[in-house]
Each structure stands twice: as structure tokens, then as C-alpha cells.
Amino acid sequence: MSETKTVLLVEDEPNIMEALRFVLERDDWRVVTHSDGATALGAITDIAPHVVVLDVMLPNKSGFDILRELRAGQNTVPVLMLTARGQQKDRDMAIEAGANRFMTKPFANRDVRDALNTLIAQ
Amino acid sequence: MNMRSLTGSRIRERRMSLGLRQGDLAKSIGISASYLNLIEHNRRRIAGKLLTELARALSVEVTALTDGAEASKVAALQGAAASAEAAQLGVSLDTEQLEEIAGRFPTWADLIAQQHQKIRALNHIVDTLSDRLAHDPFLSTSLHDVITTVTSIRSSSSILAKEDELDPEWRKRFERNIFNDSRRLAESAQSLANYLDGAADASATLGSPQEEVDRVLEDRGFSFEALEGDAAPQGVVTSLIDEANLRSPQAAGLLRVVLQRYQQDAALLPMSTLLKALNADLAVEAVQRQLNPVRLAARLQMPLEVVLRRLAHIPEGKAPFPMGLVICDASGTLIYRKPVAGFDVPRVGAPCALWPMFRALNQPMQPLRAVVQQVGASRPAMRAFAVSTPVVMGDFDRPAIYEATMLIAADTTAPPSEAEKVGPSCRICSVSECAVRREPSVLADTISAF
Numbered sequence: 001m002s003e004t005k006t007v008l009l010v011e012d013e014p015n016i017m018e019a020l021r022f023v024l025e026r027d028d029w030r031v032v033t034h035s036d037g038a039t040a041l042g043a044i045t046d047i048a049p050h051v052v053v054l055d056v057m058l059p060n061k062s063g064f065d066i067l068r069e070l071r072a073g074q075n076t077v078p079v080l081m082l083t084a085r086g087q088q089k090d091r092d093m094a095i096e097a098g099a100n101r102f103m104t105k106p107f108a109n110r111d112v113r114d115a116l117n118t119l120i121a122q
Numbered sequence: 123m124n125m126r127s128l129t130g131s132r133i134r135e136r137r138m139s140l141g142l143r144q145g146d147l148a149k150s151i152g153i154s155a156s157y158l159n160l161i162e163h164n165r166r167r168i169a170g171k172l173l174t175e176l177a178r179a180l181s182v183e184v185t186a187l188t189d190g191a192e193a194s195k196v197a198a199l200q201g202a203a204a205s206a207e208a209a210q211l212g213v214s215l216d217t218e219q220l221e222e223i224a225g226r227f228p229t230w231a232d233l234i235a236q237q238h239q240k241i242r243a244l245n246h247i248v249d250t251l252s253d254r255l256a257h258d259p260f261l262s263t264s265l266h267d268v269i270t271t272v273t274s275i276r277s278s279s280s281i282l283a284k285e286d287e288l289d290p291e292w293r294k295r296f297e298r299n300i301f302n303d304s305r306r307l308a309e310s311a312q313s314l315a316n317y318l319d320g321a322a323d324a325s326a327t328l329g330s331p332q333e334e335v336d337r338v339l340e341d342r343g344f345s346f347e348a349l350e351g352d353a354a355p356q357g358v359v360t361s362l363i364d365e366a367n368l369r370s371p372q373a374a375g376l377l378r379v380v381l382q383r384y385q386q387d388a389a390l391l392p393m394s395t396l397l398k399a400l401n402a403d404l405a406v407e408a409v410q411r412q413l414n415p416v417r418l419a420a421r422l423q424m425p426l427e428v429v430l431r432r433l434a435h436i437p438e439g440k441a442p443f444p445m446g447l448v449i450c451d452a453s454g455t456l457i458y459r460k461p462v463a464g465f466d467v468p469r470v471g472a473p474c475a476l477w478p479m480f481r482a483l484n485q486p487m488q489p490l491r492a493v494v495q496q497v498g499a500s501r502p503a504m505r506a507f508a509v510s511t512p513v514v515m516g517d518f519d520r521p522a523i524y525e526a527t528m529l530i531a532a533d534t535t536a537p538p539s540e541a542e543k544v545g546p547s548c549r550i551c552s553v554s555e556c557a558v559r560r561e562p563s564v565l566a567d568t569i570s571a572f
Contacts, residue, residue: 013270015299019277022292057266084269106273109280 005120006030008049010040010066011082012058020053023109024116037061041069049077051119053112056083056094064097071098078119082107128225129173132187134162135228136180151175195224198235205238264314271307275300331373333469336459338366338377344460345437349385350393359385380458384435391424391432397440400433404442413442413531415507416489426489427511430529434460446530450479451513452523464502465494465530466546474545475558479528482508486524494530495541497553503536 007024011017012035021031034043037058044052044066056063067079078100083090086104094102100122101115137147148158151172160166168176177184199220202208215223224231278296282288288296348358359381368374399422404411419429434447446462459467467473478492487509495503508528516522545551548561 013274015274015303016270016277018299019274019281019296022281022296023277084266084273105269106276109277 004028004030005051006032006047006049007051007053007116008044008047009033009053010037010043010058010063011035011053011055012037013055019109020112023113027113029116035059037063037066040066044070044075044077045073051116052077052079053116054079054081054099056081056085056090064093067094067097067099078122080112080115080119128164128221129168129187130160130162130164130166131225133158133168133176133180136182136187137162140180142180147176147179150179195228195231195235196220198238199224199231202234202238205241264310268307268310268314271303271310275303275307278303331368331370331376332457334368334370334373335376335380336469338368339380339460343438344435346381346384349381350388383431387428387431387435390428391422393432393436395422396429396432397436400436400442412535413505413507413533415529425511426509427527430507430509430527433531434529443534444532446532447527448473448477448479448530449525449527450483451525452483454480454483457525462504462530462532464532465496465504468547468549471547471549472560473547474551475560476542476544477508477528478506478542479508479510479526482510482526482528483524486510486512486522493536493538493541494544495538497543497545497551502532502534503538503541505531505533505536507531 005028007029009017009020009031011020011033014035017033017035021033024031032043032047032049034040035058038060040054040058040061054063054067058066063081063083067081070077070079079098080101080103081094081097081099082103082105083094084105091102100119103111103115137144144158144162145155148155152175153172157166161168173184173187177187180187196217199215200217203213203215203220208214223234278299282293282296282300346362348362359378362381363374363377366374366377368377399418403418403421404413413433415429415433416426418433419426422429431447433441434445436445438444444462446465446467447458447460448456448467449458450456454472456467456473459469461467478490478494482488482490490508492506492508493503494506495501506528508526510524510526512522513525514520514523543553545553545556548556548559551559553559
């Protein structure tokens with residue numbers, strides 16, 4: 001990677017966040033973390049990351065709502081959504097909300113890393 | 123080929139089951155073996171004296187040969203033939219073909235019928251469990267917790283497995299995370315297992331705090347002698363909660379709210395006072411009158427909702443008839459359930475919107491009564507009395523918050539002809555065309571409108 005890219009992890013599970021941070025920092029990502037749904041939108045706007053990893057189930061506001069508001073504000077940052085529910089209707093909801101990728105838990109670290117690299121390359 | 127035309131097949135089956143040779147049987151009734159062979163292959167009609175002799179030789183009733191046991195078999199096969207599974211396979215059999223199967227292959231017909239019944243039963247279980255999965259917040263949250271914890275363990279463990287030169291500090295941190303997550307996973311899994319055991323066996327430990335509380339109340343028959351009267355010793359609520367041996371502090375908190383209200387009600391309206399007033403009210407001038415909680419509340423000078431709650435908790439054997447109680451909060455969520463036989467109260471999901479208690483929510487403080495009858499077999503008409511009252515008083519800056527209380531009295535004098543038909547909840551209601559249906563029923567056979 002020629003320049004350091006920033007990823008914002010919006011996830012309320014600290015151990016998942018720590019593992020992803022470790023893996024991505026090993027790949028030279030700059031990792032910023034955020035765990036509260038209510039303030040996540042402001043964090044995305046303030047930090048202006050290259051890509052966002054957004055959990056669906058967050059305290060105070062769902063990832064779907066955050067993403068809808070983000071897209072309503074014309075923010076086109078690539079978003080990878082993480083969720084524990086993998087039914088087609090959940091995927092459809094994520095895509096309708098404006099997600100670029102959708103990943104079901106439990107995932108492999110490698111899959112997240114590959115997905116982010118793909119999103120950055122697009 | 124109709125049922126009667128299979129008489130020959132039944133003769134053959136009976137002969138073979140007795141271990142008789144065709145020639146021996148033919149000889150015993152004075153016909154040739156070849157003629158019997160034609161009869162057995164349904165190529166010759168048989169009736170009258172010959173049929174009687176054959177039946178006697180085979181030690182069966184004549185009707186067993188003419189009608190056989192196939193009638194019920196055919197009926198069962200018709201059910202299987204009309205099933206979704208048969209449609210999926212493109213199987214289409216008319217009555218004649220089904221009769222032939224029942225007559226020629228009775229054992230296979232039994233097997234098909236039994237398997238059809240089994241499939242129906244299993245489908246019903248799957249639907250019911252799917253319903254629970256879709257509507258049970260406890261299950262949904264628990265599964266989410268399990269998946270999240272598994273994700274965390276997977277992420278941390280893959281780092282430990284794949285990073286050969288991991289800094290000891292990081293290694294220690296991930297090992298600690300895995301340890302904590304695995305402990306959390308074990309607790310979540312155990313809780314889920316208990317919960318699912320509870321779904322299969324109502325006597326097993328139940329999962330959600332509300333269900334734990336429901337279980338305690340059921341075990342105690344919804345009656346707490348220690349809380350009766352206005353001189354219950356201090357700390358008795360805490361003692362009862364300790365005795366209940368609940369698994370979660372949330373359940374203990376819920377039970378405390380229930381018991382404290384019970385205690386307050388009992389202090390306001392002792393059971394002996396209520397029973398005396400009730401008996402006097404029902405038998406004025408030796409004429410048996412119908413239960414009227416509003417009249418009773420006026421006689422006792424008590425709030426109606428207190429009278430409804432106390433009526434529902436009259437000890438078994440002292441009430442004129444069984445009484446149940448349901449209380450919902452302003453969202454319509456049931457927060458208290460004391461069931462009564464003949465009126466189902468769902469444990470999971472919302473109840474039928476036609477219950478009078480929901481009308482009461484729209485008319486605060488207005489007492490309502492109705493004769494209600496749940497749809498389904500052997501459901502008696504019952505008298506329902508409902509009122510909604512504030513649990514949080516309003517002020518200039520805040521609206522009042524109401525809850526609705528409904529007493530369900532299994533009074534045998536309630537006239538079915540006047541009954542409003544209601545369901546238990548949409549998912550298990552058999553009425554197909556209902557103005558307030560919010561979701562489909564899991565019951566395959568539904569009846570049309572109320």
C-alpha cells in the first residue's frame with residue numbers, strides 16, 4: 001500500500017475490535033475505533049476515513065440507520081457492514097441502506113482484510 | 123375399482139396370513155382352485171352363499187372381506203395425497219387408485235398414512251419453533267450474543283494460530299480475551315440450552331426473566347399466603363424472592379414488583395373482606411346474581427383494578443368459579459398472566475387485538491365488560507371485565523401512562539350466543555379472515571371470518 005489508509009471500525013464488541021485492529025495495523029492500516037451508534041455518524045464525518053467497517057447492532061442506533069443518514073448526507077465512503085444475521089432480507093436491507101459489502105459473523109480476519117482492500121481498490 | 127371390488131384382494135391377503143394354500147381353501151368350500159384364483163385377483167365378483175362360506179373358512183366377518191378396514195386407510199391416504207409433499211412430487215391419485223393401494227398393500231397404506239401424520243406433526247413443531255425464533259426477543263438476543271462471542275474467539279484465536287512471532291504482550295492479551303470470551307460463550311450457551319429445554323418441557327428451567335417469574339407464580343398457584351393481610355412481616359417479599367431461587371437479578375426485580383403490588387393489594391383489601399362482600403353481592407335476597415366487579419368495588423369502596431386483581435387471586439376452592447387475569451402496559455405488552463382453563467394467554471408475542479383489555483386502553487378509566495369466547499374446540503364463553511388506569515399520573519409536562527387490567531371469569535352462566543369471538547394470538551388463531559389479523563397463522567386449517 002503506497003499511502004496509509006484509514007479505516008474506522010464502528011463495533012461495540014471490544015475483543016472483536018482489538019483483533020481487527022491488530023490484523024489491520026499489521027497491514028499498515030491506520031485504525032480508528034468507535035463503539036457508540038448515536039455518535040458514529042459524527043465520527044465518520046469528522047475522521048473522514050477511506051473505508052468504514054460498520055456493525056449493525058450498536059448501542060443507541062442501528063448500523064442501518066447510521067448508514068441511511070450517511071448516504072442521505074451524500075457521503076460515499078465505502079462501507080463494509082457486519083452482522084450476526086445472514087438472511088437474504090438482511091443483505092437486501094444492507095444494500096438498500098447503501099452498504100458496499102456485507103459480511104456475516106462469524107467471519108475470518110482474512111475476509112475482512114480482503115474486503116477492505118477490494119473496497120479501497122474500487 | 124371401488125372398495126367392494128377389492129374383496130378378492132382381501133380374501134387373498136387373509137388366506138395368506140393364515141398360511142392356507144389356495145387349493146386347500148378352494149376345496150374346503152367346494153370350488154376349483156382356478157376359480158378361487160380369479161376371485162382373488164378381483165376378476166370374478168363374489169357375493170351371497172359363496173362369500174359367506176369363504177368368510178367362515180377364513181374365520182372373518184363377511185364385511186371384513188367386502189369393506190375391509192380400508193375405509194379409514196383410504197381416508198388417511200386421501201390426506202396424504204392432498205398434501206403439499208404430494209403436490210411437490212406431482213403425485214395425483216384419485217379415490218379409486220387410493221382404494222386399490224389400501225386394498226392391495228394395506229401395510230404400506232398404513233405406513234404412508236402414519237408418515238403423513240408424522241410430517242404434519244413435525245411441520246407444526248417447525249412452524250411453532252420458527253414462530254418463537256422470529257418473535258422471541260430473548261432468543262434473538264441470546265443468539266446474537268453467542269454469534270458475537272464466537273466471532274471474537276475466532277478472530278483472536280486465528281491471530282494466535284497464524285502469527286508465529288507474536289509479541290508476548292499481544293499474545294497474553296489475546297489469550298486473556300479468548301479465555302473471557304469462552305467463559306461468556308459457555309454461559310450464553312447454557313442459558314440458551316435451558317431456555318430451549320423449557321420450550322420442550324414446560325417443567326424445565328425457563329429462560330427469560332419474565333418466564334422465570336411466570337413459572338414461580340404458577341408453582342405457587344398465584345397465591346401468597348405470607349403477603350395476605352395488612353400485617354405481613356417486614357422483609358417477607360425479599361424472603362419469597364430468595365425462596366424462589368431465581369437465576370437472574372432481572373427476574374428477581376420483576377418478581378419484586380409483582381409481589382409488592384400483591385402485598386399492597388392485600389393490605390388494601392384483605393381476602394376475608396373480599397370474600398364476605400363477594401358472597402353477599404352474589405346472593406342478595408337469596409337470588410344468585412352475576413359477578414359485577416364495578417358493583418363490588420362500590421360496595422367495598424375500592425378502586426376497580428384492585429378488586430379485579432384480588433378477585434383473580436382468590437384461593438382455589440373459595441372462588442365461585444375459576445378466574446384469570448391479564449395486565450398489559452400502554453404498549454399492549456402483557457406484563458402479568460394468570461391463565462384460566464379455556465382461555466389461552468400467549469407466553470410469547472402479542473395476544474389477539476380483539477381482547478376487551480385493548481379497548482379499555484383506548485377508554486381510560488371506563489370499565490368494560492363483555493362475554494368472550496376463544497375460537498377453537500371446547501372453548502367456553504367467559505365473562506371479561508377490563509379497565510385501564512394510570513400507573514404514572516400525568517402533569518402539565520408529561521402525559522399519564524396507563525395499563526389495562528382484564529379479569530376473565532370462567533362463569534358457566536356466560537351465554538355463548540352473546541360471546542364475542544376472540545383468538546389467543548394471530549400466530550395460533552384459526553380464523554383466516556380477520557380484520558385485525560397482523561400476521562399469518564401457523565395453523566394449516568383455518569376457518570373464515572368471525
